[in-house]
Amino acid sequence: xxxxxxxxxxxxxxxxxxxxxxxxxxxxxxxxxxxxxxxxxxxxxxxxxxxxxxxxxxxxxxxxxxxxxxxxxxxxxxxxxxxxxxxxxxxxxxxxxxxxxxxxxxxxxxxxxxxxxxxxxxxxxxxxxxxxxxxxxxxxxxxxxxxxxxxxxxxxxxxxxxxxxxxxxxxxxxxxxxxxxxxxxxxxxxxxxxxxxxxxxxxxxxxxxxxxxxxxxxxxxxxxxxxxxxxxxxxxxxxxxxxxxxxxxxxxxxxxxxxxxxxxxxxxxxxxxxxxxxxxxxxxxxxxxxxxxxxxxxxxxxxxxxxxxxxxxxxxxxxxxxxxxxxxxxxxxxxxxxxxxxxxxxxxxxxxxxxxxxxxxxxxxxxxxxxxxxxxxxxxxxxxxxxxxxxxxxxxxxxxxxxxxxxxxxxxxxxxxxxxxxxxxxxxxxxxxxxxxxxxxxxxxxxxxxxxx
Amino acid sequence: xxxxxxxxxxxxxxxxxxxxxxxxxxxxxxxxxxxxxxxxxxxxxxxxxxxxxxxxxxxxxxxxxxxxxxxxxxxxxxxxxxxxxxxxxxxxxxxxxxxxxxxxxxxxxxxxxxxxxxxxxxxxxxxxxxxxxxxxxxxxxxxxxxxxxxxxxxxxxxxxxxxxxxxxxxxxxxxxxxxxxxxxxxxxxxxxxxxxxxxxxxxxxxxxxxxxxxxxxxxxxxxxxxxxxxxxxxxxxxxxxxxxxxxxxxxxxxxxxxxxxxxxxxxxxxxxxxxxxxxxxxxxxxxxxxxxxxxxxxxxxxxxxxxxxxxxxxxxxxxxxxxxxxxxxxxxxxxxxxxxxxxxxxxxxxxxxxxxxxxxxxxxxxxxxxxxxxxxxx
Numbered sequence: 001x002x003x004x005x006x007x008x009x010x011x012x013x014x015x016x017x018x019x020x021x022x023x024x025x026x027x028x029x030x031x032x033x034x035x036x037x038x039x040x041x042x043x044x045x046x047x048x049x050x051x052x053x054x055x056x057x058x059x060x061x062x063x064x065x066x067x068x069x070x071x072x073x074x075x076x077x078x079x080x081x082x083x084x085x086x087x088x089x090x091x092x093x094x095x096x097x098x099x100x101x102x103x104x105x106x107x108x109x110x111x112x113x114x115x116x117x118x119x120x121x122x123x124x125x126x127x128x129x130x131x132x133x134x135x136x137x138x139x140x141x142x143x144x145x146x147x148x149x150x151x152x153x154x155x156x157x158x159x160x161x162x163x164x165x166x167x168x169x170x171x172x173x174x175x176x177x178x179x180x181x182x183x184x185x186x187x188x189x190x191x192x193x194x195x196x197x198x199x200x201x202x203x204x205x206x207x208x209x210x211x212x213x214x215x216x217x218x219x220x221x222x223x224x225x226x227x228x229x230x231x232x233x234x235x236x237x238x239x240x241x242x243x244x245x246x247x248x249x250x251x252x253x254x255x256x257x258x259x260x261x262x263x264x265x266x267x268x269x270x271x272x273x274x275x276x277x278x279x280x281x282x283x284x285x286x287x288x289x290x291x292x293x294x295x296x297x298x299x300x301x302x303x304x305x306x307x308x309x310x311x312x313x314x315x316x317x318x319x320x321x322x323x324x325x326x327x328x329x330x331x332x333x334x335x336x337x338x339x340x341x342x343x344x345x346x347x348x349x350x351x352x353x354x355x356x357x358x359x360x361x362x363x364x365x366x367x368x369x370x371x372x373x374x375x376x377x378x379x380x381x382x383x384x385x386x387x388x389x390x391x392x393x394x395x396x397x398x399x400x401x402x403x404x405x406x407x408x409x410x411x412x413x414x415x416x417x418x419x420x421x422x423x424x425x426x427x428x429x430x431x432x433x434x435x436x437x438x439x440x441x442x443x444x445x446x447x448x449x450x451x452x453x
Numbered sequence: 454x455x456x457x458x459x460x461x462x463x464x465x466x467x468x469x470x471x472x473x474x475x476x477x478x479x480x481x482x483x484x485x486x487x488x489x490x491x492x493x494x495x496x497x498x499x500x501x502x503x504x505x506x507x508x509x510x511x512x513x514x515x516x517x518x519x520x521x522x523x524x525x526x527x528x529x530x531x532x533x534x535x536x537x538x539x540x541x542x543x544x545x546x547x548x549x550x551x552x553x554x555x556x557x558x559x560x561x562x563x564x565x566x567x568x569x570x571x572x573x574x575x576x577x578x579x580x581x582x583x584x585x586x587x588x589x590x591x592x593x594x595x596x597x598x599x600x601x602x603x604x605x606x607x608x609x610x611x612x613x614x615x616x617x618x619x620x621x622x623x624x625x626x627x628x629x630x631x632x633x634x635x636x637x638x639x640x641x642x643x644x645x646x647x648x649x650x651x652x653x654x655x656x657x658x659x660x661x662x663x664x665x666x667x668x669x670x671x672x673x674x675x676x677x678x679x680x681x682x683x684x685x686x687x688x689x690x691x692x693x694x695x696x697x698x699x700x701x702x703x704x705x706x707x708x709x710x711x712x713x714x715x716x717x718x719x720x721x722x723x724x725x726x727x728x729x730x731x732x733x734x735x736x737x738x739x740x741x742x743x744x745x746x747x748x749x750x751x752x753x754x755x756x757x758x759x760x761x762x763x764x765x766x767x768x769x770x771x772x773x774x775x776x777x778x779x780x781x782x783x784x785x786x787x788x789x790x791x792x793x794x795x796x797x798x799x800x801x802x803x804x805x806x807x808x809x810x811x812x813x814x815x816x817x818x819x820x821x822x823x824x825x826x827x828x829x830x831x
Binding site (some may be wrong): 334 | 506509510512513530531533534537538768769770771772780781782798800802
């Protein structure tokens with residue numbers, strides 16, 4: 001398959017973008033939106049997106065095949081990691097889920113199409129509709145492709161023209177998705193632009209921001225601040241800062257036959273997107289006092305990661321990443337040689353996976369790429385005490401707990417400040433209705449128009 | 454023999470090796486290799502026996518003097534061990550000095566313990582290789598302009614100790630420290646004094662040698678740029694720069710820094726020399742070889758340790774030595790590290806170039822504690 005030059009990201013590497021190209025692309029997007037996108041209905045969009053997602057799940061779909069064939073070289077993720085990540089993402093995009101998303105966040109299935117009223121609104125003799133941004137600009141982060149693809153989906157639902165600015169070397173999957181959209185509906189795809197440059201290029205970004213109605217950005221706090229500061233006042237800004245996540249396992253589930261399942265789930269959270277997303281765990285807190293102790297759990301997790309390496313290998317990393325992992329391993333090996341409070345298990349003759357067990361429960365950021373900490377705690381309160389350094393920056397906690405414990409744990413976590421709690425093993429698979437950083441993803445994009453009848 | 458005399462005996466033999474390896478005529482590579490190999494294995498056996506932290510490390514790797522037959526297989530102790538453990542054979546009572554790593558970003562510095570005898574060996578190592586690489590053609594004392602604070606302000610800096618040793622043993626009477634340390638521990642330059650010294654060197658047409666860290670030089674060239682000043686140092690002058698910014702100034706690519714130093718001080722590229730050293734080691738590498746050896750200016754500049762310290766560049770992925778031209782982590786076996794541990798695994802990335810290396814810098818977020826959320830960035 002050869003991808004034609006439909007998008008800026010398709011241009012050969014030697015082609016240089018100019019401010020004028022960006023400005024013209026934005027104006028074309030807006031014109032095309034007026035003509036081809038603004039008039040579409042929500043059911044039409046839902047049908048199109050869900051059918052496209054279904055295609056992506058088919059083994060013989062050419063774009064999927066292309067992604068899996070060339071993805072390892074283009075993204076650094078191994079074939080199996082891409083399969084796992086793409087499947088998890090596209091399985092969520094069903095007609096039903098998309099419909100639920102609209103109703104869940106906007107209160108009414110027709111909200112994006114016309115003035116409408118829920119029963120409660122009708123009683124108050126009110127109606128409302130919402131309007132998406134005319135030109136939605138995404139400053140995408142380079143870590144993993146899912147958030148960028150989701151941003152595009154949401155923008156399609158709000159019928160916005162979209163300009164997706166990818167990080168250097170990170171446009172491969174967004175670009176492929178855009179091509180698949182082009183094949184499904186070329187007119188719709190003409191309302192979408194994908195480009196790639198190193199963030200902070202003021203000459204290119206100024207015209208982009210000048211044309212934008214709303215800008216979303218994912219990245220470090222510094223990146224977000226830099227983008228926001230350069231936006232014209234009239235442009236709405238939605239920033240998603242880097243977040244960290246962790247796992248929590250209660251002693252109650254660490255006995256009997258269930259243990260194996262928990263270990264597998266923990267391993268799946270570590271291998272999904274090689275742990276590189278904000279939703280991936282940096283560490284897993286394990287309660288003491290179960291029939292499997294935290295260090296025993298760590299050892300089992302190591303065995304599981306070793307098994308996964310056979311079928312879903314982590315793949316190559318840069319020498320800098322390998323050096324970081326190797327230096328960190330050395331650090332913990334030194335500790336382990338001096339004290340049994342630290343133990344480490346790691347892949348032989350590679351940096352493919354590492355498990356560090358520490359009795360010291362202070363929250364520790366991982367260097368990722370399948371490097372996971374297991375730490376022992378007596379209770380959730382103790383874990384949260386030790387995690388105080390990252391309080392307010394935690395996105396997801398994946399929990400493994402007995403049914404009668406889960407409610408109290410979740411409430412406690414919510415009060416403490418996390419924004420998402422899910423079963424261990426599902427950390428990288430948020431539902432479509434997930435509130436990104438605690439905010440309604442679709443709801444934050446739109447403006448409301450109220451009608452008092 | 455007592456433990457003390459065993460170490461003294463080893464030190465004496467190393468001094469002999471140092472002297473012989475740099476004497477004319479230069480010994481053959483075979484002789485150097487054999488002697489180095491023999492000493493390295495003996496050092497390993499000695500350190501394994503007398504250094505508890507190192508022994509525990511070796512045991513965790515299932516290595517011991519019985520299992521290691523080649524010097525390249527001697528277990529290298531990570532530099533992070535110098536932060537966590539007492540990596541020394543010097544008893545608590547005998548320790549008279551400790552060198553700390555200088556990183557301001559690190560919560561816990563490395564500690565390299567010393568006593569009179571270990572410092573004496575350190576100084577022989579330093580001075581022999583410094584002379585061979587930088588002063589082979591210089592007979593008279595050198596006028597050093599040192600950009601760091603003096604030892605009285607920075608008693609635990611191995612770099613300052615190095616410069617002080619060089620000043621004391623090789624420097625002329627005017628040689629001086631032109632740096633100071635403020636209340637926050639930040640290093641600054643005595644700009645006026647330094648500029649006066651530069652000016653008088655020019656007036657007298659006497660060459661000088663500047664010694665400083667990369668960020669010292671940034672402070673200097675930024676100030677000179679601000680004042681619009683350019684010095685044209687007399688022929689034979691040089692600047693020795695040792696890497697690392699540690700957040701103490703804006704950081705520049707090496708080529709850019711050297712260009713600025715060259716412009717502001719009137720030095721050609723070959724008059725600017727880089728040093729690679731660390732508080733955990735007792736020998737240094739320079740990116741100019743000893744004069745008289747194969748001409749280093751013909752090749753790309755690469756760091757070389759003296760014959761009593763050998764470097765290997767190992768793949769962080771596999772732990773094996775990389776091929777020439779490939780990138781890996783710097784590992785050093787420094788025999789002058791007699792009372793601590795000779796085989797040290799650093800966190801620095803470098804490209805292997807023959808028996809030397811081209812430095813790339815520290816692997817990011819190598820420090821485990823206290824790293825920022827930025828490590829979540831890919």
